[in-house]
Amino acid sequence: MKKALSVLLLFMLLGTLVFAQDVVLVLWDIRTESDNSTPAVLDAIARFEADHPGVKIKHEPISNDHYKTRIRTAMSANNEPDIFMSWGSSSLELYVREGKVLDLTPYMTDEWLDRFVPASLAIGMFDGKYYGLPVTSMNTAVIYYRTDIFEKYGLEVPKTYSELLNVVDVLKANNIIPFTLANKTRWTGSMYYVYLVDRIGGPEAFRNALNRTGAFNDEPFIRAGEIIQELVRKGAFPQGVNGMDEDTGQSRALLYADRAAMYLMGTWANGTFPSENPEISAKIDFFPFPAIEGGKGDPKNLIGTPGDNYYSVSAKCAHPELAVKFLQYLTDAQMAKKLVAAGNIPPFTGAEDDIKDARIRKTNELLNQAPHVQLWYDQALPLELAEVHLNTTQALFGLQITPEEAANQMEATAVEVLGK
Amino acid sequence: MKAFIHSRRFVIFLFLLPAAFFCILYLVAPIPISAYYSFFDWRGLNQGRFIGWENWKRLINDRVFWLSVKNNFKLVFFSLITQIPIGLILAALLSSKIKGSRLFKVIFFIPMLISSVAVAFLWRYMYDPYFGLINNFFRLIGLDRFALDWLGDPGLAFYSVVVATCWQYIPLYMIIFMAGITSIPEELYEAAKIDGATSFQTFWRITIPLLWPTIVNAAVLVIVGSLKYFALIFALTGGGPNHASEVMATYMYVKAFTEMRMGYGSTISFSLFMIAFTVSVFFLYITNLRKNSRW
Numbered sequence A: 001m002k003k004a005l006s007v008l009l010l011f012m013l014l015g016t017l018v019f020a021q022d023v024v025l026v027l028w029d030i031r032t033e034s035d036n037s038t039p040a041v042l043d044a045i046a047r048f049e050a051d052h053p054g055v056k057i058k059h060e061p062i063s064n065d066h067y068k069t070r071i072r073t074a075m076s077a078n079n080e081p082d083i084f085m086s087w088g089s090s091s092l093e094l095y096v097r098e099g100k101v102l103d104l105t106p107y108m109t110d111e112w113l114d115r116f117v118p119a120s121l122a123i124g125m126f127d128g129k130y131y132g133l134p135v136t137s138m139n140t141a142v143i144y145y146r147t148d149i150f151e152k153y154g155l156e157v158p159k160t161y162s163e164l165l166n167v168v169d170v171l172k173a174n175n176i177i178p179f180t181l182a183n184k185t186r187w188t189g190s191m192y193y194v195y196l197v198d199r200i201g202g203p204e205a206f207r208n209a210l211n212r213t214g215a216f217n218d219e220p221f222i223r224a225g226e227i228i229q230e231l232v233r234k235g236a237f238p239q240g241v242n243g244m245d246e247d248t249g250q251s252r253a254l255l256y257a258d259r260a261a262m263y264l265m266g267t268w269a270n271g272t273f274p275s276e277n278p279e280i281s282a283k284i285d286f287f288p289f290p291a292i293e294g295g296k297g298d299p300k301n302l303i304g305t306p307g308d309n310y311y312s313v314s315a316k317c318a319h320p321e322l323a324v325k326f327l328q329y330l331t332d333a334q335m336a337k338k339l340v341a342a343g344n345i346p347p348f349t350g351a352e353d354d355i356k357d358a359r360i361r362k363t364n365e366l367l368n369q370a371p372h373v374q375l376w377y378d379q380a381l382p383l384e385l386a387e388v389h390l391n392t393t394q395a396l397f398g399l400q401i402t403p404e405e406a407a408n409q410m411e412a413t414a415v416e417v418l419g420k
Numbered sequence B: 001m002k003a004f005i006h007s008r009r010f011v012i013f014l015f016l017l018p019a020a021f022f023c024i025l026y027l028v029a030p031i032p033i034s035a036y037y038s039f040f041d042w043r044g045l046n047q048g049r050f051i052g053w054e055n056w057k058r059l060i061n062d063r064v065f066w067l068s069v070k071n072n073f074k075l076v077f078f079s080l081i082t083q084i085p086i087g088l089i090l091a092a093l094l095s096s097k098i099k100g101s102r103l104f105k106v107i108f109f110i111p112m113l114i115s116s117v118a119v120a121f122l123w124r125y126m127y128d129p130y131f132g133l134i135n136n137f138f139r140l141i142g143l144d145r146f147a148l149d150w151l152g153d154p155g156l157a158f159y160s161v162v163v164a165t166c167w168q169y170i171p172l173y174m175i176i177f178m179a180g181i182t183s184i185p186e187e188l189y190e191a192a193k194i195d196g197a198t199s200f201q202t203f204w205r206i207t208i209p210l211l212w213p214t215i216v217n218a219a220v221l222v223i224v225g226s227l228k229y230f231a232l233i234f235a236l237t238g239g240g241p242n243h244a245s246e247v248m249a250t251y252m253y254v255k256a257f258t259e260m261r262m263g264y265g266s267t268i269s270f271s272l273f274m275i276a277f278t279v280s281v282f283f284l285y286i287t288n289l290r291k292n293s294r295w
Helices: A002-021 A038-051 A064-076 A089-097 A118-122 A147-152 A161-173 A187-210 A219-233 A250-256 A269-276 A320-330 A333-341 A358-369 A383-397 A403-418 B002-006 B008-028 B030-037 B054-060 B063-095 B101-113 B116-127 B133-140 B157-182 B186-194 B199-227 B231-236 B248-258 B262-294
Strands: A023-029 A055-061 A083-086 A139-146 A177-179 A260-266 A284-287 A302-305 A310-313 A373-375
Touching (some): A038 A320, A083 A089, A089 A383, A161 A177, A187 A383, A250 A260, A284 A358, A310 A320, B002 B008, B030 B262, B054 B262, B063 B101, B063 B262, B116 B133, B116 B231, B157 B231, B248 B262
Parallel strands (some): A023 A083, A177 A260, A302 A373
Antiparallel strands (some): A083 A310, A139 A284
16 A cells, blocks of 8 residues: 555656646647648747747637627636637637736737737727737628629619618519528628718727717617618518628528529638639639718728737736747738638738738738728627627618617617727 | 434435536526526626616616517417427327338428528528528429518518428427327227227227327427527627517517616516416416316
């Protein structure tokens, strides 16, 4: 018995000695096998480990759907990893407010800061301090369209809403669904609403409503709802739009089957089309969301996310300098090259000239020219308000409520969550 | 002491201990704990702030919560009138000596073996308004007006989900009833046959009365299962469109895990527990009353 105990003790001692040599940093993100940015992140890990002997990054990828639940549970149980990923804005703010996230500001040299697209840094900033750095991709939403269908019916790319209505009428008359949309997923329909509010009221409309100098039932919000319902009544969207699921590709199925002509979607679709249907992909181009006559918003404005995934270091990380060092590897020029090779538009400089794909190049130009990029509402709003926004917008598409009711519900919840 | 350690009782206790431990930790303990959390404004991260009856007051005025309660009871009703009778009829048919009953047993049981999420995918594709099996079938036979918007129409979405749920759970009750039928003594059927009873009469006069305790138990399973139902609805409609197919469990999930209002989520889950508990106790009580008066 005594012997066994001493052997055990010896093993434990040896164990601590062995582990003491290796610093292990745990990294959680959504870079699973199927994610196109995974090779770039793995490459950064390999480079970091090669340059820092004795330091290991323990990479634990978790699929997108489960990630949010996992990270929240870990955070509330004080089990958070050393380095973790978020979507910036309200998804990160929650943890920043609880003091769970390391303030990166002291580490941010001018040289490092200069590498980023300024708009992308803003989403990871709170009270003027840096908490999350953009790593994967800049994404916006554009209207994809089937060039062959447009050609067949002699249609031009619409620049204004009235031109768009004309396109809708012509397509409808020829038995083609103008816009494909799968709105069980809700954020898909929300894109229309966000663009419309931005075109009608400019970025101020949303900004003011959020900082409570304006309201969510101001005119642009109601007008956006009215336009959505006008399009629904004209038959611009598929039948059963609120029952269809974006995640299972029910929207793109219509596009590939020549049943629908247009598709408002995030520019990650640039990579989806060629892998799903190379033949149809060659016949797809895009145009920016049209202007609304009399609207205050600049038609060059975009909606989207200027960084997509933000990486942060947790406050309780035992080796913050090393973790921050790793973030530098995640945002360097080599990383940019790898991301471009994966079909992304990195939120930092270093590889613009490497972009080969025509649609991605065009996306990059749009992003560079945009005076303002409005973050998706479901990420810009506090969680509870985001839910109400998604539900009321879905109900607008289903003609279940009037634009005024939707806007008033939003405002009522905003008063509750944000104050008067 | 030695006698005690070797006693049958102690051994039983010892063997039950691990299961009991996990049962208490994961099934029993969370009930009072969620009742406790229902008095807090708690985001899951911070300590939480005691707010007394605020969450409960909010719950009483929460339109969506009452809508989800209503949907739950509708689900109980439709599950009772479809799953039990159809399960019973299938069980009776398959227990009689018809050709190929073993093959049908296997086929009918398949839905039960598929995970809920896969069932949801299957039905999602069947309900697809453009490419789905159901709408294309109606169009093929010229009944275009029945080619509906099954999951998107707020008036229909809930019933579409109910159909998928019943499809999934009928086999479970079929198997339970088949097990019950095999335990009915064969002589009773033989006696009935000699007395000249039709097969309908034997079913009605012998199978049903002798199966009654099993039917009551199955009904309790249906009721409790429908009240706390989550998986298929969450995967098929997510409670939408705009809460049209919301049930208590999906609403609890959204509040607790999407909006991170753990305190309010606990309030919903504890009221779900109270409702399911009350209803099943009440149901068992009245069925017992009937049993005592009849037999």
